Amino acid sequence: MFVDKAQISVKAGDGGNGAVSFRREKYVPAGGPDGGDGGRGGNVVLTADPGMSTLMDFRYKRKYAAESGADGSGRNRTGKDGSNLVISVPAGTVVRERESGAIICDMSGDCSDFRLARGGNGGWGNRHFATPTRQAPRFAKSGMPGEELEVVLELKLLADVGIIGLPNAGKSTLLSAVSKARPKIASYRFTTLYPNLGVVSARSGAAFVVADIPGIIEGASGGAGLGHDFLRHIDRCRLLIHVVDASGSEGRSPAADLETVNGELKLYSEKLAGRPQVIAANKCDIADRAAIDNFRKSAASLGRDIFEISAATGAGTQELINSVARMLTDLPPTEIYIPDYTAPPPDIGSPDELDITARDGVWLIEGKWMERLVRNVNFSDSESRMFFERALRGAGVYARLEKMGIRDGDAVSIYDLEFEYAK
Ligand SMILES: Nc1nc2c(ncn2[C@@H]2O[C@H](COP(=O)(O)OP(=O)(O)O)[C@@H](O)[C@H]2O)c(=O)[nH]1
Ligand SMILES: [Mg+2]
Numbered sequence: 118m119f120v121d122k123a124q125i126s127v128k129a130g131d132g133g134n135g136a137v138s139f140r141r142e143k144y145v146p147a148g149g150p151d152g153g154d155g156g157r158g159g160n161v162v163l164t165a166d167p168g169m170s171t172l173m174d175f176r177y178k179r180k181y182a183a184e185s186g187a188d189g190s191g192r193n194r195t196g197k198d199g200s201n202l203v204i205s206v207p208a209g210t211v212v213r214e215r216e217s218g219a220i221i222c223d224m225s226g227d228c229s230d231f232r233l234a235r236g237g238n239g240g241w242g243n244r245h246f247a248t249p250t251r252q253a254p255r256f257a258k259s260g261m262p263g264e265e266l267e268v269v270l271e272l273k274l275l276a277d278v279g280i281i282g283l284p285n286a287g288k289s290t291l292l293s294a295v296s297k298a299r300p301k302i303a304s305y306r307f308t309t310l311y312p313n314l315g316v317v318s319a320r321s322g323a324a325f326v327v328a329d330i331p332g333i334i335e336g337a338s339g340g341a342g343l344g345h346d347f348l349r350h351i352d353r354c355r356l357l358i359h360v361v362d363a364s365g366s367e368g369r370s371p372a373a374d375l376e377t378v379n380g381e382l383k384l385y386s387e388k389l390a391g392r393p394q395v396i397a398a399n400k401c402d403i404a405d406r407a408a409i410d411n412f413r414k415s416a417a418s419l420g421r422d423i424f425e426i427s428a429a430t431g432a433g434t435q436e437l438i439n440s441v442a443r444m445l446t447d448l449p450p451t452e453i454y455i456p457d458y459t460a461p462p463p464d465i466g467s468p469d470e471l472d473i474t475a476r477d478g479v480w481l482i483e484g485k486w487m488e489r490l491v492r493n494v495n496f497s498d499s500e501s502r503m504f505f506e507r508a509l510r511g512a513g514v515y516a517r518l519e520k521m522g523i524r525d526g527d528a529v530s531i532y533d534l535e536f537e538y539a540k
Pocket of ligand 2: 288
Protein backbone atom coordinates (compact mmCIF):
# COMPACT_ATOMS: atom_id res chain seq x y z
CA MET A 118 0.00 0.00 0.00
CA PHE A 119 1.34 3.36 -1.01
CA VAL A 120 0.57 6.38 1.12
CA ASP A 121 1.47 9.89 0.10
CA LYS A 122 -0.37 11.99 2.62
CA ALA A 123 -0.69 11.50 6.33
CA GLN A 124 -1.96 13.36 9.31
CA ILE A 125 -0.17 12.92 12.59
CA SER A 126 -0.11 14.55 15.97
CA VAL A 127 3.11 15.13 17.80
CA LYS A 128 3.82 16.01 21.36
CA ALA A 129 7.15 16.94 22.83
CA GLY A 130 7.97 15.69 26.32
CA ASP A 131 6.90 17.61 29.41
CA GLY A 132 9.54 18.93 31.73
CA GLY A 133 9.98 16.95 34.94
CA ASN A 134 8.92 18.43 38.26
CA GLY A 135 11.33 19.88 40.74
CA ALA A 136 11.72 17.91 43.97
CA VAL A 137 11.05 18.86 47.57
CA SER A 138 13.70 17.20 49.69
CA PHE A 139 15.94 17.91 52.68
CA ARG A 140 19.38 16.67 53.49
CA ARG A 141 19.52 13.84 55.96
CA GLU A 142 22.73 13.53 57.80
CA LYS A 143 23.71 11.88 61.01
CA TYR A 144 23.41 14.19 63.98
CA VAL A 145 21.82 16.87 61.80
CA PRO A 146 18.10 16.83 62.59
CA ALA A 147 16.96 19.08 59.76
CA GLY A 148 19.25 19.55 56.82
CA GLY A 149 18.89 22.19 54.16
CA PRO A 150 16.81 21.75 51.04
CA ASP A 151 18.38 19.51 48.41
CA GLY A 152 15.53 18.90 45.97
CA GLY A 153 16.90 18.63 42.43
CA ASP A 154 15.37 20.10 39.27
CA GLY A 155 13.22 18.24 36.80
CA GLY A 156 14.78 17.12 33.50
CA ARG A 157 13.91 18.65 30.16
CA GLY A 158 11.28 17.02 28.00
CA GLY A 159 12.51 15.51 24.72
CA ASN A 160 11.90 17.27 21.40
CA VAL A 161 10.12 15.79 18.43
CA VAL A 162 12.54 15.93 15.52
CA LEU A 163 11.93 15.14 11.87
CA THR A 164 14.70 13.71 9.77
CA ALA A 165 14.74 13.29 5.98
CA ASP A 166 15.47 9.76 4.83
CA PRO A 167 16.33 9.59 1.12
CA GLY A 168 15.69 5.85 1.18
CA MET A 169 12.00 6.23 2.01
CA SER A 170 9.50 6.81 -0.80
CA THR A 171 6.20 6.47 0.94
CA LEU A 172 4.47 7.76 4.06
CA MET A 173 3.08 4.31 4.71
CA ASP A 174 4.55 4.12 8.20
CA PHE A 175 2.19 6.89 9.24
CA ARG A 176 -0.95 5.11 8.19
CA TYR A 177 -1.32 3.07 11.34
CA LYS A 178 0.66 5.14 13.76
CA ARG A 179 -0.63 8.65 14.07
CA LYS A 180 0.43 9.76 17.53
CA TYR A 181 4.00 10.54 18.34
CA ALA A 182 5.19 11.63 21.75
CA ALA A 183 8.71 12.29 22.94
CA GLU A 184 9.75 11.20 26.40
CA SER A 185 9.10 13.48 29.32
CA GLY A 186 11.84 14.67 31.63
CA ALA A 187 12.15 12.76 34.90
CA ASP A 188 11.34 14.48 38.16
CA GLY A 189 14.18 15.79 40.25
CA SER A 190 15.04 14.00 43.47
CA GLY A 191 16.88 14.43 46.73
CA ARG A 192 20.60 15.07 47.11
CA ASN A 193 20.33 17.72 44.41
CA ARG A 194 19.81 15.12 41.75
CA THR A 195 18.47 16.56 38.50
CA GLY A 196 15.95 14.39 36.71
CA LYS A 197 17.07 12.74 33.49
CA ASP A 198 16.22 14.66 30.32
CA GLY A 199 13.64 12.97 28.11
CA SER A 200 15.17 11.65 24.89
CA ASN A 201 14.24 13.24 21.62
CA LEU A 202 11.86 11.36 19.38
CA VAL A 203 13.25 11.23 15.86
CA ILE A 204 10.72 10.59 13.13
CA SER A 205 12.03 9.61 9.70
CA VAL A 206 10.14 10.93 6.68
CA PRO A 207 10.91 10.59 2.98
CA ALA A 208 13.17 13.33 1.64
CA GLY A 209 10.92 15.88 0.01
CA THR A 210 8.10 15.63 2.52
CA VAL A 211 6.32 18.92 3.02
CA VAL A 212 4.98 19.46 6.52
CA ARG A 213 1.94 21.63 7.07
CA GLU A 214 0.02 22.73 10.13
CA ARG A 215 -3.25 20.85 9.96
CA GLU A 216 -5.73 23.62 10.56
CA SER A 217 -4.23 26.50 8.60
CA GLY A 218 -2.46 24.45 5.94
CA ALA A 219 0.56 26.70 6.45
CA ILE A 220 3.91 25.17 5.57
CA ILE A 221 6.06 24.44 8.60
CA CYS A 222 8.99 22.96 6.73
CA ASP A 223 10.08 21.29 3.56
CA MET A 224 12.22 18.28 4.35
CA SER A 225 14.57 18.76 1.46
CA GLY A 226 17.62 20.69 0.47
CA ASP A 227 19.21 22.17 3.54
CA CYS A 228 16.57 20.94 5.87
CA SER A 229 17.51 17.40 6.79
CA ASP A 230 16.66 17.69 10.48
CA PHE A 231 13.94 19.82 11.91
CA ARG A 232 12.68 20.37 15.45
CA LEU A 233 8.94 20.12 15.09
CA ALA A 234 7.95 20.35 18.74
CA ARG A 235 10.01 21.58 21.66
CA GLY A 236 10.22 19.82 24.97
CA GLY A 237 9.23 21.66 28.14
CA ASN A 238 11.78 22.91 30.62
CA GLY A 239 12.12 21.11 33.91
CA GLY A 240 10.84 22.76 37.10
CA TRP A 241 13.15 23.98 39.84
CA GLY A 242 13.68 21.91 42.94
CA ASN A 243 13.24 23.40 46.40
CA ARG A 244 16.96 24.05 46.83
CA HIS A 245 16.44 27.15 44.66
CA PHE A 246 13.95 28.61 47.08
CA ALA A 247 15.90 28.76 50.29
CA THR A 248 16.46 32.22 51.72
CA PRO A 249 18.00 33.36 55.01
CA THR A 250 14.53 33.68 56.49
CA ARG A 251 13.08 30.55 54.91
CA GLN A 252 15.51 27.72 55.26
CA ALA A 253 13.10 24.91 54.64
CA PRO A 254 11.03 25.66 51.55
CA ARG A 255 8.40 22.97 51.16
CA PHE A 256 7.68 23.68 47.55
CA ALA A 257 9.18 23.19 44.14
CA LYS A 258 8.10 24.12 40.62
CA SER A 259 6.33 21.93 38.11
CA GLY A 260 7.86 21.24 34.71
CA MET A 261 6.56 23.08 31.67
CA PRO A 262 4.45 21.19 29.16
CA GLY A 263 5.99 20.12 25.84
CA GLU A 264 4.69 21.63 22.60
CA GLU A 265 1.88 19.88 20.81
CA LEU A 266 1.05 20.06 17.15
CA GLU A 267 -1.12 18.45 14.51
CA VAL A 268 0.49 18.26 11.13
CA VAL A 269 -0.14 16.96 7.65
CA LEU A 270 2.74 15.30 5.82
CA GLU A 271 2.72 15.43 2.06
CA LEU A 272 5.09 13.58 -0.21
CA LYS A 273 6.55 15.79 -2.90
CA LEU A 274 9.40 13.90 -4.43
CA LEU A 275 12.71 15.57 -5.04
CA ALA A 276 12.91 14.59 -8.67
CA ASP A 277 14.10 16.77 -11.53
CA VAL A 278 11.99 14.95 -14.07
CA GLY A 279 8.56 13.38 -13.79
CA ILE A 280 7.40 10.74 -16.25
CA ILE A 281 3.71 11.04 -17.02
CA GLY A 282 1.38 9.21 -19.34
CA LEU A 283 -1.52 6.78 -19.38
CA PRO A 284 -1.21 3.36 -17.79
CA ASN A 285 0.74 0.95 -20.01
CA ALA A 286 2.34 3.69 -22.09
CA GLY A 287 5.70 2.31 -21.00
CA LYS A 288 6.73 4.74 -18.26
CA SER A 289 8.25 2.16 -15.96
CA THR A 290 9.94 0.43 -18.85
CA LEU A 291 11.53 3.73 -19.82
CA LEU A 292 12.78 4.36 -16.30
CA SER A 293 14.35 0.92 -16.13
CA ALA A 294 15.91 1.40 -19.57
CA VAL A 295 17.68 4.60 -18.61
CA SER A 296 18.51 4.03 -14.94
CA LYS A 297 19.32 1.31 -12.48
CA ALA A 298 15.82 1.51 -11.03
CA ARG A 299 13.85 -1.70 -11.43
CA PRO A 300 10.18 -0.76 -11.27
CA LYS A 301 7.51 -3.38 -11.82
CA ILE A 302 6.44 -3.68 -15.42
CA ALA A 303 3.28 -5.35 -16.59
CA SER A 304 0.40 -4.72 -18.86
CA TYR A 305 -2.44 -4.11 -16.52
CA ARG A 306 -3.60 -0.83 -15.12
CA PHE A 307 -1.94 0.69 -12.11
CA THR A 308 0.96 -1.67 -11.97
CA THR A 309 2.97 1.06 -10.42
CA LEU A 310 1.35 1.81 -7.11
CA TYR A 311 4.05 3.99 -5.74
CA PRO A 312 6.58 6.22 -7.40
CA ASN A 313 9.92 4.87 -8.47
CA LEU A 314 12.97 7.05 -8.48
CA GLY A 315 15.95 6.50 -10.71
CA VAL A 316 19.19 8.35 -11.29
CA VAL A 317 19.87 8.93 -14.95
CA SER A 318 23.27 9.82 -16.38
CA ALA A 319 23.52 11.70 -19.65
CA ARG A 320 26.43 11.57 -22.06
CA SER A 321 27.57 14.98 -20.83
CA GLY A 322 28.16 13.44 -17.41
CA ALA A 323 25.20 15.30 -15.93
CA ALA A 324 22.97 13.21 -13.69
CA PHE A 325 19.41 13.86 -12.72
CA VAL A 326 16.64 12.16 -10.81
CA VAL A 327 13.62 10.81 -12.63
CA ALA A 328 10.35 9.78 -11.03
CA ASP A 329 8.02 7.25 -12.57
CA ILE A 330 4.52 7.70 -11.22
CA PRO A 331 1.41 5.64 -11.79
CA GLY A 332 -0.57 6.45 -14.91
CA ILE A 333 -3.12 9.16 -15.05
CA ILE A 334 -6.53 7.89 -15.99
CA GLU A 335 -9.30 9.90 -17.48
CA GLY A 336 -11.32 11.74 -14.87
CA ALA A 337 -8.59 11.42 -12.30
CA SER A 338 -8.47 15.10 -11.49
CA GLY A 339 -12.18 15.02 -10.71
CA GLY A 340 -11.40 12.48 -8.05
CA ALA A 341 -12.39 9.46 -10.12
CA GLY A 342 -9.10 7.71 -9.70
CA LEU A 343 -5.83 7.83 -7.94
CA GLY A 344 -4.21 9.93 -10.62
CA HIS A 345 -4.74 13.21 -8.88
CA ASP A 346 -2.89 12.09 -5.80
CA PHE A 347 -0.01 10.80 -7.85
CA LEU A 348 0.41 14.12 -9.58
CA ARG A 349 1.19 15.68 -6.23
CA HIS A 350 4.47 13.77 -6.11
CA ILE A 351 5.79 15.41 -9.19
CA ASP A 352 4.67 18.91 -8.21
CA ARG A 353 8.20 20.10 -7.99
CA CYS A 354 9.64 18.40 -11.05
CA ARG A 355 11.42 20.81 -13.34
CA LEU A 356 10.48 19.03 -16.51
CA LEU A 357 8.04 16.33 -17.59
CA ILE A 358 8.58 13.45 -19.97
CA HIS A 359 5.23 12.58 -21.42
CA VAL A 360 5.23 8.96 -22.60
CA VAL A 361 2.64 8.09 -25.22
CA ASP A 362 2.06 4.67 -26.73
CA ALA A 363 2.59 5.47 -30.42
CA SER A 364 1.61 1.99 -31.56
CA GLY A 365 -2.02 2.67 -30.83
CA SER A 366 -2.37 -0.75 -29.21
CA GLU A 367 -5.61 -1.50 -27.38
CA GLY A 368 -7.31 0.62 -30.03
CA ARG A 369 -5.97 3.84 -28.61
CA SER A 370 -4.98 6.92 -30.53
CA PRO A 371 -1.69 8.53 -29.49
CA ALA A 372 -2.92 12.05 -30.23
CA ALA A 373 -6.04 11.53 -28.13
CA ASP A 374 -3.96 10.02 -25.29
CA LEU A 375 -1.70 13.04 -25.31
CA GLU A 376 -4.68 15.33 -25.04
CA THR A 377 -6.33 13.29 -22.27
CA VAL A 378 -3.29 13.42 -20.04
CA ASN A 379 -2.58 17.07 -20.67
CA GLY A 380 -6.23 17.86 -19.94
CA GLU A 381 -5.97 16.08 -16.60
CA LEU A 382 -2.72 17.79 -15.83
CA LYS A 383 -4.29 21.18 -16.39
CA LEU A 384 -7.27 20.37 -14.21
CA TYR A 385 -4.92 19.36 -11.44
CA SER A 386 -2.56 22.30 -11.64
CA GLU A 387 -1.93 24.99 -14.22
CA LYS A 388 1.52 25.32 -12.79
CA LEU A 389 2.42 21.72 -13.46
CA ALA A 390 0.78 21.83 -16.89
CA GLY A 391 2.97 24.82 -17.68
CA ARG A 392 6.23 22.97 -16.97
CA PRO A 393 8.41 22.16 -19.96
CA GLN A 394 7.28 18.88 -21.46
CA VAL A 395 9.09 16.45 -23.70
CA ILE A 396 6.97 13.98 -25.64
CA ALA A 397 8.29 10.46 -25.99
CA ALA A 398 6.49 8.48 -28.67
CA ASN A 399 7.05 5.00 -27.27
CA LYS A 400 6.76 1.48 -28.65
CA CYS A 401 8.09 2.64 -32.00
CA ASP A 402 9.43 -0.91 -32.43
CA ILE A 403 5.89 -2.14 -33.02
CA ALA A 404 4.22 1.05 -34.24
CA ASP A 405 3.74 1.45 -37.96
CA ARG A 406 5.41 4.33 -39.69
CA ALA A 407 2.17 6.00 -40.76
CA ALA A 408 0.86 6.07 -37.19
CA ILE A 409 4.08 7.64 -35.92
CA ASP A 410 4.06 10.27 -38.67
CA ASN A 411 0.44 11.09 -37.95
CA PHE A 412 1.23 11.53 -34.30
CA ARG A 413 4.19 13.71 -35.12
CA LYS A 414 1.93 15.91 -37.23
CA SER A 415 -0.73 16.38 -34.59
CA ALA A 416 1.92 17.08 -31.96
CA ALA A 417 3.48 19.65 -34.28
CA SER A 418 0.11 21.37 -34.63
CA LEU A 419 0.25 21.87 -30.85
CA GLY A 420 3.72 23.30 -31.23
CA ARG A 421 5.43 20.23 -29.81
CA ASP A 422 8.15 17.98 -31.11
CA ILE A 423 8.34 14.27 -30.37
CA PHE A 424 11.13 11.80 -29.68
CA GLU A 425 10.69 8.41 -31.27
CA ILE A 426 11.74 5.78 -28.79
CA SER A 427 11.34 2.20 -27.81
CA ALA A 428 11.71 1.76 -24.10
CA ALA A 429 11.75 -2.00 -24.64
CA THR A 430 14.69 -2.06 -27.08
CA GLY A 431 16.31 1.11 -25.83
CA ALA A 432 16.19 2.73 -29.26
CA GLY A 433 16.13 6.52 -29.09
CA THR A 434 16.23 6.63 -25.30
CA GLN A 435 19.78 7.98 -25.06
CA GLU A 436 18.95 10.87 -27.40
CA LEU A 437 15.92 11.64 -25.28
CA ILE A 438 18.01 11.64 -22.12
CA ASN A 439 20.75 13.82 -23.58
CA SER A 440 18.21 16.37 -24.71
CA VAL A 441 16.52 16.41 -21.35
CA ALA A 442 19.89 16.92 -19.63
CA ARG A 443 20.56 19.90 -21.90
CA MET A 444 17.17 21.43 -21.17
CA LEU A 445 17.64 21.00 -17.43
CA THR A 446 20.76 23.12 -17.42
CA ASP A 447 18.63 26.09 -18.45
CA LEU A 448 15.80 25.43 -16.01
CA PRO A 449 15.47 26.80 -12.50
CA PRO A 450 16.44 24.40 -9.68
CA THR A 451 13.95 22.18 -7.91
CA GLU A 452 11.35 24.21 -6.11
CA ILE A 453 11.75 24.36 -2.36
CA TYR A 454 8.67 25.29 -0.40
CA ILE A 455 9.15 28.31 1.79
CA PRO A 456 7.69 27.95 5.28
CA ASP A 457 4.89 30.40 5.96
CA TYR A 458 3.77 29.04 9.30
CA THR A 459 3.99 31.25 12.31
CA ALA A 460 3.26 29.72 15.66
CA PRO A 461 0.09 31.18 17.15
CA PRO A 462 0.69 33.79 19.84
CA PRO A 463 1.01 31.96 23.13
CA ASP A 464 -2.05 31.84 25.29
CA ILE A 465 -1.39 34.69 27.70
CA GLY A 466 -4.04 33.58 30.16
CA SER A 467 -5.88 35.90 32.50
CA PRO A 468 -5.22 37.06 36.06
CA ASP A 469 -8.38 35.23 37.15
CA GLU A 470 -6.73 31.93 36.30
CA LEU A 471 -3.73 32.46 38.53
CA ASP A 472 -2.86 29.68 40.89
CA ILE A 473 -2.35 30.98 44.41
CA THR A 474 -1.22 28.60 47.12
CA ALA A 475 0.00 29.30 50.61
CA ARG A 476 2.70 27.09 52.11
CA ASP A 477 4.75 27.87 55.19
CA GLY A 478 3.81 31.52 55.13
CA VAL A 479 4.93 31.74 51.52
CA TRP A 480 2.37 32.72 48.95
CA LEU A 481 3.12 31.11 45.64
CA ILE A 482 1.58 32.73 42.60
CA GLU A 483 1.78 30.95 39.29
CA GLY A 484 0.06 31.08 35.94
CA LYS A 485 0.54 32.08 32.35
CA TRP A 486 -0.49 35.66 32.93
CA MET A 487 2.06 36.10 35.68
CA GLU A 488 4.81 34.39 33.72
CA ARG A 489 4.42 36.86 30.93
CA LEU A 490 4.26 39.85 33.24
CA VAL A 491 7.40 38.81 35.10
CA ARG A 492 9.25 38.25 31.84
CA ASN A 493 8.49 41.81 30.78
CA VAL A 494 9.58 43.57 33.92
CA ASN A 495 13.10 44.63 34.67
CA PHE A 496 13.30 44.40 38.44
CA SER A 497 16.46 46.41 38.75
CA ASP A 498 14.61 49.44 37.49
CA SER A 499 12.34 51.25 39.96
CA GLU A 500 9.91 52.47 37.29
CA SER A 501 9.46 48.93 36.06
CA ARG A 502 8.90 47.71 39.61
CA MET A 503 6.18 50.32 40.06
CA PHE A 504 4.60 49.20 36.84
CA PHE A 505 4.65 45.65 38.17
CA GLU A 506 3.04 46.74 41.46
CA ARG A 507 0.29 48.57 39.62
CA ALA A 508 -0.31 45.62 37.32
CA LEU A 509 -0.75 43.27 40.29
CA ARG A 510 -3.03 45.67 42.10
CA GLY A 511 -5.02 46.46 38.95
CA ALA A 512 -5.56 42.79 38.20
CA GLY A 513 -6.94 42.24 41.71
CA VAL A 514 -4.09 39.96 42.81
CA TYR A 515 -3.56 41.78 46.14
CA ALA A 516 -7.28 41.79 46.82
CA ARG A 517 -7.30 38.03 46.34
CA LEU A 518 -4.33 37.55 48.63
CA GLU A 519 -6.05 39.66 51.32
CA LYS A 520 -9.18 37.63 51.00
CA MET A 521 -7.19 34.44 51.38
CA GLY A 522 -5.67 35.78 54.58
CA ILE A 523 -2.22 37.08 53.73
CA ARG A 524 -0.55 39.01 56.55
CA ASP A 525 2.09 41.67 56.60
CA GLY A 526 5.51 40.09 56.60
CA ASP A 527 4.44 37.00 54.67
CA ALA A 528 6.55 36.20 51.64
CA VAL A 529 5.12 36.38 48.14
CA SER A 530 6.92 34.14 45.65
CA ILE A 531 6.41 34.71 41.96
CA TYR A 532 8.69 32.62 39.81
CA ASP A 533 12.25 33.82 40.42
CA LEU A 534 11.01 36.76 42.38
CA GLU A 535 10.27 37.01 46.07
CA PHE A 536 9.25 39.90 48.26
CA GLU A 537 7.75 40.59 51.65
CA TYR A 538 4.13 41.53 51.68
CA ALA A 539 3.18 44.91 53.12
CA LYS A 540 -0.25 46.39 52.91
N1 LIG B 1 6.78 -3.40 -27.79
C1 LIG B 1 7.02 -2.57 -26.80
N2 LIG B 1 6.41 -2.77 -25.61
C2 LIG B 1 6.67 -1.93 -24.61
C3 LIG B 1 7.54 -0.83 -24.78
N3 LIG B 1 7.59 -0.15 -23.60
C4 LIG B 1 6.78 -0.82 -22.76
N4 LIG B 1 6.22 -1.89 -23.34
C5 LIG B 1 5.30 -2.85 -22.76
O1 LIG B 1 4.12 -2.16 -22.36
C6 LIG B 1 3.60 -2.70 -21.16
C7 LIG B 1 3.43 -1.60 -20.12
O2 LIG B 1 4.69 -1.09 -19.76
P1 LIG B 1 4.94 -0.31 -18.38
O3 LIG B 1 6.32 0.20 -18.45
O4 LIG B 1 4.56 -1.17 -17.23
O5 LIG B 1 3.88 0.85 -18.55
P2 LIG B 1 3.46 1.99 -17.49
O6 LIG B 1 2.14 1.58 -16.93
O7 LIG B 1 3.36 3.24 -18.30
O8 LIG B 1 4.53 2.06 -16.46
C8 LIG B 1 4.56 -3.78 -20.73
O9 LIG B 1 4.08 -5.00 -21.13
C9 LIG B 1 5.83 -3.44 -21.46
O10 LIG B 1 6.61 -4.56 -21.70
C10 LIG B 1 8.16 -0.65 -26.07
O11 LIG B 1 8.93 0.28 -26.31
N5 LIG B 1 7.85 -1.54 -27.01
MG1 LIG C 1 4.34 1.83 -14.47
